Amino acid sequence: MKVGFFIGCNTAFNRPDLEQAVRFSYPHLGVEIDDLEGQSCCPSWGTMPSVDLAGWSAVSARNFCLAEEKDLDIVTVCGSCYGSLAETRHSLQKDPDLREKVNGILEGLGRNYRGSANVYQSVGYLYKKIDIDKVRQSLKYSLAGLKVALQPGCHTLWPSKIYVDREEDSFHPHILKDMCQALGADVADYSRMTDCCGMGGMRSADMERSFNLLNVKLKSIKEEADPDLIVTGCSSCLIQIDTAQGQLYKDGKIKFQIPVLHYMQLLALCLGGEPEKVAGLAKTSVSGVINKIRGDSNV
Amino acid sequence: MVSKTGVYVCHCGENIAGSVDVAKVVNYSTTLPGVSVSREYLFMCSDPGQELIRKDIEAGIVDRVVVAACTPRTHEPIFRKALEDAGLNQYLFEMANIRDQDSWAHWGDKEGATQKAQRLIASAVAKANLLQPLQQRYVEVEKSTLVVGAGVSGMFAALDLAGMGYKVWLLDRNPSVGGNMAKLDKTFPTNDCSACILTPVMVQVANHPNIELLTYSEVEAVNGSIGNFNVTVRKKQTYIDWDKCTGCGDCVTACLGKTDNEFNEGLDSRKALYIAFPQAVPKRAVLDQDSCINCAGSHIGKEHKINAKSGEPMLAPCEKVCKTGACDRTLAHDSGGESFDINVGTIIVASGYQAMPKEPFKEYSPDSPNVITCMQLERILSATGPTDGEFHRPSDGQKPKTVAFISCVGSRDKNHHVYCSKVCCMYMLKEARLIKEKYPETEVYIFFIDVRTPGKDFEEYYNYCRELGIKIVRGRVGAVDQLPGDGLRVRAYDVDMDTPVTLEADLVALATAMEPSAGLADLGRKLGITCGSEGFLKEVHTKLYPVETSVKGIYIAGCAQGPKDIPESVSQSRAASSAAAVPLTAGRVPVEPFSSSVDQEKCSGCGICVPLCPYSAISREEIDGKVRAGIEIALCAGCGVCAAACPSLAITLQGFTADQIFAQIDALTSVAGGGPID
Amino acid sequence: MISESENIVFNLSEGEPRFVAQIKELGGEEILECIQCGKCAAVCPMALAGFPIFNKKLIQAIFLGAREALLDDSSIWACQSCNRCTEICPRDVRPFEIILAMRRVAVREFAVPAMSVEGLKSLYDVGHAVYLKDSGQTRQKVGLPEKPPSVIAFPKALKELQAILHQSALWEIGIIPMEGNEMADTCEV
Incomplete structure (x- = not known):
């Protein structure tokens, strides 16, 4: 099995430890990674999607072409990339005029969008394509005794209609939960699991409002779940929750800081990945959690 | 013989004249072969309009009539009558529909619409010139009616007809009559107890000498036409001999099989052997084979096992306790039940509605037992319900302190039903009021899109609810989150406050849409009547023929036609019984001579x-x-x-001869192919 | 309607009559299906975070043609694109698409926050909306090559991307400097 890895801006430049986590864990589970050389921005919501549909779709379609030319599907760790790519794929699928227009643009580059490649988010891909028992059996460390709270990320859920690896009930998602339980974690529910983390456009537009929004969520996590770790399904959520907590703590708005990792990082750790490489760039310290995983819970 | 065809063009107020140049069309009509006169009038169907036609006939100017106006569906009988009154055979008449099929369809294109009107008239004239007098036929009418569905609508239709002296078959697929209304606690706007006003009616239909109940039965096939419908009815297998059963309920008590109780909307369980509800009519037991566990190895249609010790046959508990022998599992019951035919002159369909379940609305956390439909809440509030009328929430039996209602769940919703279910605003207010009146300390919130109370005494009811302290919030709920424990967080946007709002509630009631009852489309097919895009049965004309269907002799009443409250359902059912009685009373019905x-x-x-x-x-x-x-x-x-x-x-x-049809086609195509017609 | 506005009263007669049509052309096709039920606003992060304009209000303002007032407010750029509104809308309005359509109007009027212009510039110049100059070191720290295998490492691929952008509306609008488009350089944003 082979898949095209769509890295995304934030992962490549901000949290390359997450990129390493994918590069480590996917092959461990028998999924070979293709780099999709020359991939660009998805493009993210504030750029071409906010300018025009055809331009957005053309940039996106070029990324799909890189996978199609190798007969591959695409996985992302970033909710925005996942959403942007899936939405253009949906538009191109249902709108022949748009497709013609986009292929008109791509023609000059010697490319042609066919629509054969699908896009998956990294956790959903494993859930759909890999036997969950295989994940269990490949673990070097388990998360037994570790309580986690989940942050699947808006884009892994909505609009569910357009995703091939969608949840059956997008308001009560279970994929990330099942996958964490496969690692041995104790998953604690909290009422604001599907609330937005405040990243994206809002963080760029107004950091204070963005952090305040996250604060409501963090309090729900702390009060209702009180976990050892927050696990995200999206790189943007990872960055927001990881970096905002320091500021909120400094401002006296929270009295705690909870470590946070993307699921792929947690998986990489359980598969024996080097902590400095696969989880070495966290701002909110994760060393306690990592010690617990690697020290106390040897399989 | 050369015909003298008169052409009468109607303005229909502005409906036709607003888009068709009537004067031009009238001029054009006079040029058509066979036309002796052409006239126009503001409303041709009015008495002065008809008078124009009658005068021309009586003066001998006209012996064929073409009216260019609206649809023959509603107006052909009116004009035919005018012909008869003037002494002309009523079938020497043809209609050109230049409204529905022309002016309305091509509004804003006066030239095109005018041309099309001319073509349609040319075609009608071509046929009219060749019409021959025909004689109306009559068929004798079987003086009985089948009413499908024994809810409040069906029962009133049945009682009216039976009261007029006609034989009525009242059919329902459930074991008891009563329908959805039997599940309700109280009824708006007067808050009468539903059971108190309904159960006497249930007894009345059961005791009426002219009504024969066919409960636990379905319509299998329908043949024939008005006056003489032949209906195949299948009485489903009850596995209990209803002639012997007294409804004592001993077998129900003894039964060990269990399943969801549909009468209580799944909030509790009932036995496999059950009586639909305590006030059921007829009060008879039914064995639901799907949940029967065949106690003592007693299978239907098999001899009892013999107890090795005693040598006695081993009876199932239900058989043991039955004092009348109504429960005999050894009999070779046919699982398909029993089919038989009945002959009726008319049919009324009053098959009702079903309330949508909560499961499709994932954003409202339907997995929580404390998120319920308003129909379920109705059962919780009802004295005959699973809590004996005590206001308890499902998760832990505690009395809710805060209740939230959500409106328009599945209604006005393109993913489910685009129509307004019409009764939800009022039934939410009613349930809220019942709670607030009985438990004034309860906080009750109703989240609306729009409060719609356009009925007699409805707005007053709404105002009273506000005075009781029920809080009305304008804004559709976006999410219901499950809180630790059994609590719920309701999240809405208060449009009037212009702010997001949140509420911690112990119980959330969803006002789910009324939708066509299961199998309605199938029933419609059997009867040959059509369903509208929303799945409800379609009336012939919303205003003029609201209880008639596309099949003569079949009428509709109640929620089978669309969402309605009880007053409206009863009014419509009595209208349907009146319409269905017309052919029965006449004794014979005219049949078009088009054979x-x-x-x-x-x-x-x-x-x-x-x-x-x-x-x-x-x-x-x-x-x-x-x-x-x-x-x-x-x-x-x-x-x-x-x-x-x-x-x-x-x-x-007859009436559609090859010559006539070809003449119509020739007129249409020669005009169409020959360029502009004037 | 718009808190910052000097005019407390919005004169309905001054609404832009073609506004709805323009929004529909730019991707907000379903706008007229909205019945203002408020379901989207109940869960919209923008509404919850206190921005003056968000999905439901934006749609009503477009209905009424409040074009100038909308262009004066930058809330739409704070939309997270979470798409929860699109998921739950009972009318299939797809409110997020209306937000995108409104952004497309704003881009054509150059009524765009500097941050968003930066994102577009970065997309054109380096092929990524987000690019951190010292990311090479970060990458090496976790054992990855300095550059990811994206347009950053493949100049020919960047040219391809730019060629696409040259054929998009971005070129006609001229909101960012692009090779061969001198006009944009002089534009104040």
Whole structure:
């Protein structure tokens, strides 16, 4: 099995430890990674999607072409990339005029969008394509005794209609939960699991409002779940929750800081990945959690 | 003989004249072959309009009539009557629909619409010139009615007809009559107890000498037409001999099989052997085989096992306790039940509605037991419900302190039903009021999109609810989150406050949409009547013929036609019974003379037409030593399939002869092909 | 309607009559299906975070043609694109698409926050909306090559991307400097 890895801006430049986590864990589970050389921005919501549909779709379609030319599907760790790519794929699928227009643009580059490649988010891909028992059996460390709270990320859920690896009930998602339980974690529910983390456009537009929004969520996590770790399904959520907590703590708005990792990082750790490489760039310290995983819970 | 055809063009107020140049059309009509006169009038169907036609006939100017106006569906009978009154055979009449099919469809294109009106009139005139007088036929009417559905609508329709002296078959697929209304606690706007006003009616239908109840039965097939419908009814297998059963309930108590209780909307369980509800009519037990656990190894239709020790047969508990012998599991019950035919003159469909379940609305956390539908809440509030009328929430039996209602769940929703379910605003207010009146300390919130209370005494009801302290929030709820424990967080946007709002509630009630009851489309197909895009049965005309269907002799009442409250359902059911009584009272009904006839000279006796006839009206018979097709006029419905199929052109459909149809086509196509028609 | 606005009263007669049509052309096709039920606003992060304009209000303002007022407010750029509104809308309005359509109007009027212009510039110049100059070191720290295998490492691929952008509306609008488009350089944003 082979898949095209769509890295995304934030992962490549901000949290390359997450990129390493994918590069480590996917092959461990028998999924070979293709780099999709020359991939660009998805493009993210504030750029071409906010300018025009055809331009957005053309940039996106070029990324799909890189996978199609190798007969591959695409996985992302970033909710925005996942959403942007899936939405253009949906538009191109249902709108022949748009497709013609986009292929008109791509023609000059010697490319042609066919629509054969699908896009998956990294956790959903494993859930759909890999036997969950295989994940269990490949673990070097388990998360037994570790309580986690989940942050699947808006884009892994909505609009569910357009995703091939969608949840059956997008308001009560279970994929990330099942996958964490496969690692041995104790998953604690909290009422604001599907609330937005405040990243994206809002963080760029107004950091204070963005952090305040996250604060409501963090309090729900702390009060209702009180976990050892927050696990995200999206790189943007990872960055927001990881970096905002320091500021909120400094401002006296929270009295705690909870470590946070993307699921792929947690998986990489359980598969024996080097902590400095696969989880070495966290701002909110994760060393306690990592010690617990690697020290106390040897399989 | 040269015809003298009169053309009468209607303005229909502005409906036609607003888009068709009527004066031009009238001028054009006079140029058509066979036309002796052409006139216009503001409303041709009004008395002065009809008078124009009558005068021309009486003066001998006109012997064929074409009216260019609206649809023959509603207006043909009116104009035919005018012809008769003036002494002309009513079938020497043709209508050109220049409103529905022209002015309305091409509004804003006056030139095009005018041209099209001319074509339609030319075609109608071409046919009218060739019309021949026909004689109306009559069929005798079977003086009985089948009412499908024994809810409040069906029961009132049945009682009215039975009261007039007609025999009524009242059919319901459930074991008891009563329908959805039997599940309700109280009814708006007067808050009468539903059971108190409904159960006497249930007893009345059961005791009425002219009403025969067919509960736990379904319509299997319908044949025939107005006056003479032949209906195959299947009485489902109850596995209990209802002639012997007294409804004592001993078998129910003894039964060990369990399943969800549909009468209580799944909030508790009932036995496999059950009586639908304590006030059921008829009060008889039914064995639901799917949940029967065959106690003591007692299978239906098999001999009892013999106890090795005692040598006695081993009876199931239900059999042991039955004092009348109504419960005998050894009998060879046919699982399909029993089918039989009944003959009726008219049929009323009052098959009701069902309330949508909560499961499709994932954003409202339907997995929580404390998120319920308003129909479920109705059962919780009802004295006959799973909590005996105590206000308890499902998760832990605690009395809710805060209740939130959510409106328009599944209504006004393109993913479910785009229509407004019409009754939800009022039933939410009613349930809220019942809670608030009985438990004033309870906080009750109702989240609305729009409060719709357009009924007699409804707005007053709404105002009273506000005075009681029920809090009305304008804004559709976006999410219901499950909180630790059994609590719920309701999240909405208060449009009037212009702010997001949140509420911690112990119980959330969803006002789910009313939708067509399961199997309605299938029933519609059996009856030959059409469903609208929303799945409810369609009336012929919303305003003028609201209880008639596309099939003569079949009428609709209550929520089978669309969402309604009880007052409206009862009004409509009594209207339907009145309409259904007309043919019964007349004793015979006119049948269009549009039947087929065979020219014995041309018929080769090939028999192609015989199997094609949907009414089995044609057979091959020997006439003067030759095999020929013979048509039984009483059975012929005038569909024309035989005439179209006959290779020898030996069959003619009166009123639609080949000459007439070809003349119409010629007129349409020559005009269309020949460029501008004027 | 718009808190910052000097005019407390919005004169309905001054609404832009073609506004709805423009929004529909730019991707907000279903706008007229909205019945203002408020379901989207109940869960919209923008509404919850206190921005003056969000899905439901934006749609009503477009209905009424409040074009100038909308262009004066930058809330739409704070939309997270979470798409929860699109998921739950009972009318299939797809409110997020209306936000995108409104952004497309704003881009054509150059009524765009500097941050968003930066994102577009970065997309054109380096092929990524987000690019951190010192990311090479970060990458090496976790054992990855300095550059990811994206347009950053493949100049020919960047040219391809730019060629696409040259054929998009971005070129006609001229909101960012692009090779061969001198006009944009002089534009104040």
